[in-house]
Amino acid sequence: MIEVKNLVRSYGLQPAVRDISFSVQEGEILGFLGPNAAGKSTTMKILAGFLPANSGSATVAGFDVSTQSIEVRKRLGYLPENAPLYPDMTVSDYLKFHARIKGIPSRQITQKVQAALEKCFIVEVKNKLIGKLSKGYRQRVGLAQALIHDPQVLILDEPTVGLDPVAIKETRDLIKSLGGKHTVILSTHILPEVSMTCGRVVIIHKGKVVAEDTPENLTTKLQGVRSIYLEVKNEAPNLLAELSAIQGVNRVSITQAQSYLVETRQDLDLRDELARWVVNKGYGLIELRTEKVSLEDVFVQLTTQESEEELTHA
Amino acid sequence: MHNILAITRKELHHYFSSPIAYALATMFLFINGFVFLMVVYFQQQADMSVVTMNMGVIFLFLCPLISMRLFSEERRTGTMELLMTAPVTETQAVLGKFLGAVGMLAAMLALTFHLPLFLILFGKPDIGPLWSSYLGLLLLGSGYLALGLLASSLAKNQVVAAVTGFGMILFLWLLSASGDIFSPPVTDILKYLSFFEHFGDFTKGVLDTRHLIFYLSFIGYVLYLSVLSIRNRKWR
Ligand SMILES: Nc1ncnc2c1ncn2[C@@H]1O[C@H](COP(=O)(O)OP(=O)(O)OP(=O)(O)O)[C@@H](O)[C@H]1O
Ligand SMILES: [Mg+2]
Numbered sequence: 001m002i003e004v005k006n007l008v009r010s011y012g013l014q015p016a017v018r019d020i021s022f023s024v025q026e027g028e029i030l031g032f033l034g035p036n037a038a039g040k041s042t043t044m045k046i047l048a049g050f051l052p053a054n055s056g057s058a059t060v061a062g063f064d065v066s067t068q069s070i071e072v073r074k075r076l077g078y079l080p081e082n083a084p085l086y087p088d089m090t091v092s093d094y095l096k097f098h099a100r101i102k103g104i105p106s107r108q109i110t111q112k113v114q115a116a117l118e119k120c121f122i123v124e125v126k127n128k129l130i131g132k133l134s135k136g137y138r139q140r141v142g143l144a145q146a147l148i149h150d151p152q153v154l155i156l157d158e159p160t161v162g163l164d165p166v167a168i169k170e171t172r173d174l175i176k177s178l179g180g181k182h183t184v185i186l187s188t189h190i191l192p193e194v195s196m197t198c199g200r201v202v203i204i205h206k207g208k209v210v211a212e213d214t215p216e217n218l219t220t221k222l223q224g225v226r227s228i229y230l231e232v233k234n235e236a237p238n239l240l241a242e243l244s245a246i247q248g249v250n251r252v253s254i255t256q257a258q259s260y261l262v263e264t265r266q267d268l269d270l271r272d273e274l275a276r277w278v279v280n281k282g283y284g285l286i287e288l289r290t291e292k293v294s295l296e297d298v299f300v301q302l303t304t305q306e307s308e309e310e311l312t313h314a
Numbered sequence: 315m316h317n318i319l320a321i322t323r324k325e326l327h328h329y330f331s332s333p334i335a336y337a338l339a340t341m342f343l344f345i346n347g348f349v350f351l352m353v354v355y356f357q358q359q360a361d362m363s364v365v366t367m368n369m370g371v372i373f374l375f376l377c378p379l380i381s382m383r384l385f386s387e388e389r390r391t392g393t394m395e396l397l398m399t400a401p402v403t404e405t406q407a408v409l410g411k412f413l414g415a416v417g418m419l420a421a422m423l424a425l426t427f428h429l430p431l432f433l434i435l436f437g438k439p440d441i442g443p444l445w446s447s448y449l450g451l452l453l454l455g456s457g458y459l460a461l462g463l464l465a466s467s468l469a470k471n472q473v474v475a476a477v478t479g480f481g482m483i484l485f486l487w488l489l490s491a492s493g494d495i496f497s498p499p500v501t502d503i504l505k506y507l508s509f510f511e512h513f514g515d516f517t518k519g520v521l522d523t524r525h526l527i528f529y530l531s532f533i534g535y536v537l538y539l540s541v542l543s544i545r546n547r548k549w550r
Contacts, residue, residue, distance in 0.1 A: 045395070048395075049398075050395050073400060073401040073402075074401040076399070078399045080392065080395045080396065080399075084391055084392030084395060085396075088327075088331040088332070089331075098396075100320035101317050101320050101400045101401070102400055
């Protein structure tokens with residue numbers, strides 16, 4: 001649905017996007033991560049047809065963003081960073097205007113505006129001036145604007161910024177419900193949000209893609225090893241040695257009394273065997289689970305690793 | 315067409331909810347009423363030509379003040395990003411905004427209709443010049459607005475847009491005055507390019523297609539430049 005190849009863009013001499021390639025399948029929700037100034041917004045502006053790229057190509061729904069921009073824009077809902085809106089219009093007038101320029105036939109406008117108001121939970125402020133709304137509500141109006149024409153593709157630049165926790169959850173649920181029918185790219189700085197809503201993640205740093213995978217794979221891949229947390233009820237002085245002897249186990253460490261951390265190769269799942277061992281020996285199994293690395297750890301590792309690399313190169 | 319009118323409607327909405335527009339309209343009406351009083355009451359002439367000429371002069375600074383916000387404001391607040399990522403072409407955006415500004419100017423002109431009506435009720439003016447004067451004013455003002463729109467597409471700051479627009483309009487206006495310095499062929503060209511030169515006939519009730527063509531082709535050309543300006547700005 002979205003195909004990005006070797007995108008490069010700089011502002012004057014300042015490079016913003018150095019070489020970005022990725023693709024998004026139809027119905028997928030892609031999380032776009034990266035530290036500040038990584039080039040997320042710039043990439044999204046290029047995809048939305050607002051900025052041209054210096055080189056490289058991008059297609060949305062099969063149309064080239066630079067040569068068939070209008071076709072792309074017909075199929076696209078875009079929420080820019082900070083949701084720029086017209087402060088002197090009421091919410092419903094504003095949405096009507098966007099419905100019109102997005103080519104919705106006149107007789108469907110009222111109905112589409114109503115649907116967008118409901119989806120984004122802004123029905124009660126529809127007759128208020130946008131300039132008098134709180135930041136969170138303005139953000140929701142921006143989202144409603146992007147959704148109004150039921151676009152195939154949605155590009156949302158930090159859609160949950162400024163929302164309260166309840167609204168964040170509602171918006172996340174809304175975005176999740178868009179998956180399957182719509183293709184979504186969303187950028188965010190809230191990492192748990194990505195694990196919750198996105199099927200796949202692209203992490204960019206200094207204008208380049210540094211990782212691209214599902215949130216689960218990213219966390220296990222980074223770890224390199226799989227850690228299994230094991231807790232038993234009874235005292236088992238030999239357990240450490242016994243566990244170490246199991247085929248495939250690399251290392252065992254004791255975290256607390258009767259709690260162990262078993263490390264194996266990441267492509268090996270020994271949970272079943274470990275459980276059987278402990279039960280057969282009568283140690284009393286209390287807990288057994290895979291220890292997770294958070295996406296936060298992955299993010300920090302990936303985006304600081306490269307700076308260290310650059311330092312050593314210099 | 316659909317998109318153009320949607321944008322025109324939006325621009326008119328901005329004008330009618332902006333204090334600047336009301337201040338401009340008030341000033342415009344006040345000065346015109348004053349000039350009308352001087353000519354009609356004190357000089358006892360049932361004639362609008364002086365008032366019309368005066369309006370043409372007021373347009374010099376009124377028009378750039380009307381057009382200054384068209385693109386500058388959208389670029390400053392970032393709404394340009396949403397407008398230009400909707401399925402709207404640069405041409406549609408330029409035409410929609412231009413028509414919105416013309417609509418605003420036409421509304422201001424309509425507010426002065428009571429002046430000629432007053433003449434018709436209490437005097438015996440020539441009806442022809444009244445009509446052609448208003449047509450001339452609308453064309454002259456539209457030409458100025460087109461220049462102002464071009465200036466607005468170039469500058470991110472509204473004040474800079476207004477000053478640039480005013481400069482361009484003043485330059486065109488002065489061409490007829492400077493024309494006399496040169497010898498015939500140059501003079502003729504300069505006079506042809508001068509905005510006010512074409513305006514005179516309208517106030518006398520003469521409808522000449524040459525003047526019509528001049529204004530319309532001028533507006534078309536300047537709007538075309540504005541489209542190019544918007545299109546190229548995206549390449550920065
Ligand atoms: N209009 C602009 N003019 C000049 N430089 C710009 C402009 N917009 C962005 N940049 C530069 O391009 C780089 C990438 O910016 P971009 O906005 O794409 O980052 P981002 O990943 O969206 O960051 P954030 O997380 O802070 O939103 C930055 O170094 C920034 O300074
Ligand atoms: Mg950004």
